[in-house]
Amino acid sequence: MKNSQLYKGSLNTIIMKLLEENGKMYGYEITQKVKAITQGELNITEGALYPALHKLEAEGLLDVEIEKVDNRMRKYYKLTESGEKETMNRLSELEDFIRNMQSLVNPKLEF
Amino acid sequence: MKNSQLYKGSLNTIIMKLLEENGKMYGYEITQKVKAITQGELNITEGALYPALHKLEAEGLLDVEIEKVDNRMRKYYKLTESGEKETMNRLSELEDFIRNMQSLVNPKLEF
DNA sequence: TTGTTATGTATAAGAATCTTATGTATGTTT
DNA sequence: AAACATACATAAGATTCTTATACATAACAA
Numbered sequence A, B: 001m002k003n004s005q006l007y008k009g010s011l012n013t014i015i016m017k018l019l020e021e022n023g024k025m026y027g028y029e030i031t032q033k034v035k036a037i038t039q040g041e042l043n044i045t046e047g048a049l050y051p052a053l054h055k056l057e058a059e060g061l062l063d064v065e066i067e068k069v070d071n072r073m074r075k076y077y078k079l080t081e082s083g084e085k086e087t088m089n090r091l092s093e094l095e096d097f098i099r100n101m102q103s104l105v106n107p108k109l110e111f
Numbered sequence C: 001t002t003g004t005t006a007t008g009t010a011t012a013a014g015a016a017t018c019t020t021a022t023g024t025a026t027g028t029t030t
Numbered sequence D: 001a002a003a004c005a006t007a008c009a010t011a012a013g014a015t016t017c018t019t020a021t022a023c024a025t026a027a028c029a030a
Helices: A011-022 A027-037 A046-058 A081-105 B011-022 B027-037 B046-058 B081-105
Strands: A062-069 A072-079 B024-026 B062-069 B072-079
Touching: A011 A027, A011 A046, A011 A072, A011 A081, A011 B081, A027 A046, A027 A072, A027 B081, A046 A062, A046 A072, A072 A081, A081 B011, A081 B027, A081 B081, B011 B024, B011 B027, B011 B046, B011 B072, B011 B081, B024 B027, B027 B046, B027 B072, B046 B062, B046 B072, B072 B081
Parallel strands: none
Antiparallel strands: A062 A072, B024 B072, B062 B072
16 A cells, blocks of 8 residues: 555455456556556555455455466456455445544534 | 454544544543444544554654543643644545545546 | 566565453442 | 443554565566
8 A cells, every 4th residue: 555544454345346346357457456546646565465365365255267468477356256245345334434534524514 | 443444544543633623632532422423333442542642642743631530530632733733634644545445436426 | 688667476574553351440320 | 239431551462554575577778
């Protein structure tokens, strides 16, 4: 990641949401996609990404499929069935989190 | 904290924002305030709160003032000058963070 | 051709933040 | 008398991340 500590804990949710949207993606592709979407503000480091992917796979939330493209290895990840269900939960948690943070920071508004 | 990992990294920002708003607060009061604002969804644990307060104080962002109320000790914290400046930075980072997360999770909408 | 950048994955050491458990102490309610 | 609320504190361990390093291929620039 980059910058503030705020992103701590959100990497798994980001990965799963992107996979839900794009079907299958490989690690490097995820870093580039995130960088593009956030206009360069969020840079996922390999040291954070790969262990996270391996853990999600070990938990049965992701399936992996190795391909060779241009003589370079790619490991494509996609959500398992249980991964899709868990993605729904995580997104719901993220909505609650954002709502709560806005309530704390912006107490004048109603949410 | 409670629940999802998402809150990891946001505790300092929460503390500083509450202090900015309320002038001075003591630890237990902060936990109760957060619980009330989030309608019970976010429970800050003492094991997270007190070390965080001590660290912010050590960094010169908070000042402490001890009072005895009803024969019980209270440590009131308030922002220092540099703490107020830093609070502005953290709130700005939080806004960026929320905006980026919404872009990632809700790519259909414009932000 | 040699160095740098981009693509692509991986791990290990250490930092930072948190959970869980425990400890101390007083006041209030059951 | 026991449980709960108020009030602070720390220590052990878990989790997540940063930083650094490693390997490998391809493209591009000096």
